[in-house]
Amino acid sequence: MKPNDQDKKNPFVRRFSHERIQETIMFGILRSMTFFVLFCAAFLFWDILSKGSTKIFEGDGLINWEFLTEDPQTLHVTKDGETEIKLSSKKYYKLKDEKMLQKWNAFKQGPDYDAALERLNLGIKAIRKEWTEDGLQKAKVEFIARERESSLGKFSFWKELATDPQTTASDFELEIEKVPETISQFILGHLERESGRLAEVEGEIRNFRARQYPLIENPTEASIPKIESAYLDLLEELPTLLTEATTNFGREIQTNYSSFIKTGGPKAFANLAEAIEAYGPIRQSLLGKNGGQEAWDEMQACLAPFRQSMEITLPSKDYAYSGGGIFPAIIGTLLLVLGAMLIAIVLGVFCAIFLAEYGKPGKFLSLVRLAILNLAGVPSIIFGLFGFGLFVIFLDWNVSLLAGWFTLAFMVLPIVITASEEALRSIPQGFRESSLALGATKWTMIRTSVIPYAMPGILTSSILGVARAAGETAPIMFTAAYAKRSELPWEGLEHWTDFFFQGVMALPYHIYVVSAKIPQNEYTQDMQYGTAFVFLVLVLGIASLSIVLRNRLRKKYHW
Amino acid sequence: MQSVNDQKAPEREGATEPEPKNATISIRNLDFLYGENQVLHDVSLDIFPNEVMAFIGPSGCGKSTLLRCFNRMNDLVEGAKIGKGSIEIHGTDLQDQSVDVIELRKKVGMVFQKSNPFPKSIYQNVAYGLQIQGLKSKKIIDEKVEESLRKAALWEEVKDRLNENAYGLSGGQQQRLCIARTLAVEPEIILMDEPCSALDPVATGRVEELIFGLKAEYTIVVVTHNMQQAGRVSDRTAFFYLGKLIECDLTKKIFLNPSKKETEDYISGKFG
Numbered sequence: 025m026k027p028n029d030q031d032k033k034n035p036f037v038r039r040f041s042h043e044r045i046q047e048t049i050m051f052g053i054l055r056s057m058t059f060f061v062l063f064c065a066a067f068l069f070w071d072i073l074s075k076g077s078t079k080i081f082e083g084d085g086l087i088n089w090e091f092l093t094e095d096p097q098t099l100h101v102t103k104d105g106e107t108e109i110k111l112s113s114k115k116y117y118k119l120k121d122e123k124m125l126q127k128w129n130a131f132k133q134g135p136d137y138d139a140a141l142e143r144l145n146l147g148i149k150a151i152r153k154e155w156t157e158d159g160l161q162k163a164k165v166e167f168i169a170r171e172r173e174s175s176l177g178k179f180s181f182w183k184e185l186a187t188d189p190q191t192t193a194s195d196f197e198l199e200i201e202k203v204p205e206t207i208s209q210f211i212l213g214h215l216e217r218e219s220g221r222l223a224e225v226e227g228e229i230r231n232f233r234a235r236q237y238p239l240i241e242n243p244t245e246a247s248i249p250k251i252e253s254a255y256l257d258l259l260e261e262l263p264t265l266l267t268e269a270t271t272n273f274g275r276e277i278q279t280n281y282s283s284f285i286k287t288g289g290p291k292a293f294a295n296l297a298e299a300i301e302a303y304g305p306i307r308q309s310l311l312g313k314n315g316g317q318e319a320w321d322e323m324q325a326c327l328a329p330f331r332q333s334m335e336i337t338l339p340s341k342d343y344a345y346s347g348g349g350i351f352p353a354i355i356g357t358l359l360l361v362l363g364a365m366l367i368a369i370v371l372g373v374f375c376a377i378f379l380a381e382y383g384k385p386g387k388f389l390s391l392v393r394l395a396i397l398n399l400a401g402v403p404s405i406i407f408g409l410f411g412f413g414l415f416v417i418f419l420d421w422n423v424s425l426l427a428g429w430f431t432l433a434f435m436v437l438p439i440v441i442t443a444s445e446e447a448l449r450s451i452p453q454g455f456r457e458s459s460l461a462l463g464a465t466k467w468t469m470i471r472t473s474v475i476p477y478a479m480p481g482i483l484t485s486s487i488l489g490v491a492r493a494a495g496e497t498a499p500i501m502f503t504a505a506y507a508k509r510s511e512l513p514w515e516g517l518e519h520w521t522d523f524f525f526q527g528v529m530a531l532p533y534h535i536y537v538v539s540a541k542i543p544q545n546e547y548t549q550d551m552q553y554g555t556a557f558v559f560l561v562l563v564l565g566i567a568s569l570s571i572v573l574r575n576r577l578r579k580k581y582h583w
Numbered sequence: 584m585q586s587v588n589d590q591k592a593p594e595r596e597g598a599t600e601p602e603p604k605n606a607t608i609s610i611r612n613l614d615f616l617y618g619e620n621q622v623l624h625d626v627s628l629d630i631f632p633n634e635v636m637a638f639i640g641p642s643g644c645g646k647s648t649l650l651r652c653f654n655r656m657n658d659l660v661e662g663a664k665i666g667k668g669s670i671e672i673h674g675t676d677l678q679d680q681s682v683d684v685i686e687l688r689k690k691v692g693m694v695f696q697k698s699n700p701f702p703k704s705i706y707q708n709v710a711y712g713l714q715i716q717g718l719k720s721k722k723i724i725d726e727k728v729e730e731s732l733r734k735a736a737l738w739e740e741v742k743d744r745l746n747e748n749a750y751g752l753s754g755g756q757q758q759r760l761c762i763a764r765t766l767a768v769e770p771e772i773i774l775m776d777e778p779c780s781a782l783d784p785v786a787t788g789r790v791e792e793l794i795f796g797l798k799a800e801y802t803i804v805v806v807t808h809n810m811q812q813a814g815r816v817s818d819r820t821a822f823f824y825l826g827k828l829i830e831c832d833l834t835k836k837i838f839l840n841p842s843k844k845e846t847e848d849y850i851s852g853k854f855g
Contacts, residue, residue, distance in 0.1 A: 454699030461654060462712035462768055463689035472715060473701055581702040
């Protein structure tokens with residue numbers, strides 16, 4: 025059949041045309057773009073949900089409650105026998121304590137314990153002599169004599185140098201003008217070393233140095249004896265301070281020892297060992313470098329068997345921020361969202377009511393609108409800086425919930441105002457007119473026949489806007505967010521107002537911290553995606569809450 | 584322009600030409616402007632107690648604007664103002680400083696073109712006007728709601744579902760509810776801005792009946808596009824054209840024997 029014949033028979037035959045090609049191509053493009061967007065969205069959700077679920081559904085139970093209820097901790101990967109176990113800090117140290125207690129108890133029930141205890145008793149007795157009245161008196165006299173001797177040697181040497189600058193210069197290969205400076209360096213250096221050597225009195229020596237600085241700065245034959253005599257005077261004062269400190273530390277050792285004898289536990293022992301350790305430097309500065317060395321060595325030897333039984337090796341690889349959970353961050357985010365929402369909705373709704381109901385079109389109104397429009401275009405990091413400058417620094421609120429609330433609220437204000445204004449404007453003019461015609465004042469009209477009907481719209485858009493903005497990291501990172509805070513917001517408050525002036529952890533900032541601020545390892549990804557998963561669920565939860573709320577209100581007021 | 588109140592003796596049965604000094608609303612040489620745009624030119628008119636006055640005329644002739652002057656709803660419109668002349672209700676100039684627009688609107692109720700009950704229950708709709716005046720007593724409000732709904736001939740239809748949403752009512756019922764809402768605050772004058780334009784013929788009929796019945800207690804001004812309606816419900820009719828009051832007379836005379844050519848053309852459907 026010829027085409028022409030067919031044309032005659034069917035006047036509606038499909039024709040090849042430019043429009044037809046265009047239509048086919050455009051349809052293809054539109055469809056593929058839509059599918060691309062759908063694919064991207066699906067990929068995003070799949071990615072976060074699949075990777076996040078490894079953390080959320082980790083462990084024995086259905087849900088990894090530790091992740092939801094603990095604060096972030098270091099992850100310790102250690103070995104229990106042959107199997108590898110992953111423990112967050114709290115559990116790791118608990119395990120370590122348990123093992124230590126086991127070892128300690130084994131030692132306590134063992135044959136050597138009583139002997140060791142007896143030896144410790146003798147050791148303590150030996151060292152106790154140092155803080156008896158006699159011991160202290162003796163130490164005092166010896167200290168003065170010892171220190172005096174060594175100081176006199178130093179000062180006579182410096183005097184010599186000052187008397188004969190010529191020789192000094194040649195000995196030290198100096199220009200003659202530099203001699204006083206060098207001597208003063210010597211003196212200052214000596215005093216610095218002395219203040220380092222003599223524990224508990226370093227402050228006094230530093231003060232002395234500051235007081236005598238005008239003389240030391242310019243040492244001459246005449247000034248060095250003055251410094252010397254002042255220093256010798258100081259040496260007379262120091263032993264009193266040292267003996268006082270010794271008495272105090274001695275008392276500390278005494279009480280710790282008796283409580284250790286009473287309980288016999290590892291904790292009490294650790295306290296005792298710590299007290300003895302702290303006493304070391306003080307006795308060294310009072311008794312001299314080798315004074316009472318035997319008693320001290322014996323003391324250390326007595327402690328050794330106890331120390332050994334406390335030593336536990338539980339080797340582990342540590343990964344910062346990879347253990348524990350994100351409970352404080354969840355709480356922090358909820359607090360931030362709620363507070364910011366409240367502030368933004370109150371401010372925004374009032375502003376919108378004025379704009380929509382009272383504002384007369386004119387220069388002022390267009391200025392306000394321009395301001396709101398510009399505010400909407402400001403990047404979030406700028407809001408962060410603004411909040412930092414205004415609330416944190418200028419108003420001195422520090423990094424706090426309050427500063428975060430206001431910063432976030434200011435950021436979402438344009439959204440809330442625009443949404444609320446739209447909701448108010450969508451209320452039929454008829455409601456306003458009939459209300460006014462029934463003798464309502466303007467405010468009564470707004471209160472009774474505009475706001476109630478606009479509320480569903482206002483709430484939904486505002487909550488959605490705020491929930492979105494609450495996910496921003498930039499505005500809170502200088503104003504409200506802490507990288508790590510082990511206390512929950514309601515813990516450790518001295519006064520109820522402190523609640524508002526504390527920083528909190530927040531989920532978005534936590535994601536930032538675990539992704540960018542800590543060394544990456546094989547466990548950080550789980551942490552990131554786990555947090556992202558929870559965050560996503562939280563934001564979706566808030567959004568669906570607002571939608572439920574809207575539907576309920578809509579059912580009540582529909583027209 | 585000849586004074587429109589210099590009418591001849593009444594021809595309509597039962598209707599008598601009232602004396603101007605008894606007028607409820609009297610308009611004297613009123614010019615009205617929206618910004619630069621003058622929409623009413625030198626209108627003078629008296630509306631008397633317990634009559635139904637109909638305003639007719641083509642779109643944009645200023646009849647609604649005039650109606651909205653009576654309870655100063657035009658205050659809401661940016662740039663709307665009275666150029667010269669005055670509107671008096673019982674001898675009080677509405678533009679006077681001492682006139683409180685809230686009190687005025689309680690006395691001069693208004694029913695709008697589109698029925699617009701609040702999205703609340705039927706009961707709350709009627710009670711609204713009373714509640715915003717600070718009336719608290721549930722008993723009094725209940726009584727007034729029933730009374731108003733009875734007057735609006737709606738009571739029998741809604742008495743069992745007072746707490747249902749007003750938007751469950753039919754269009755005509757909604758409009759009667761709006762009338763009941765207006766009646767509840769006990770106005771003296773009721774303004775109706777094309778109350779039946781959105782209603783079907785049956786509903787229109789019921790509203791018209793209602794208007795006719797309300798005449799005994801209220802002074803009613805009805806704006807309408809529908810000339811037959813004006814003929815059915817009103818005692819007197821005023822015809823507006825291009826912002827001017829062309830003619831005002833007993834309804835029967837306007838329809839049967841208009842004195843102006845424009846009126847005749849409009850009535851006979853030559854334009855508008």
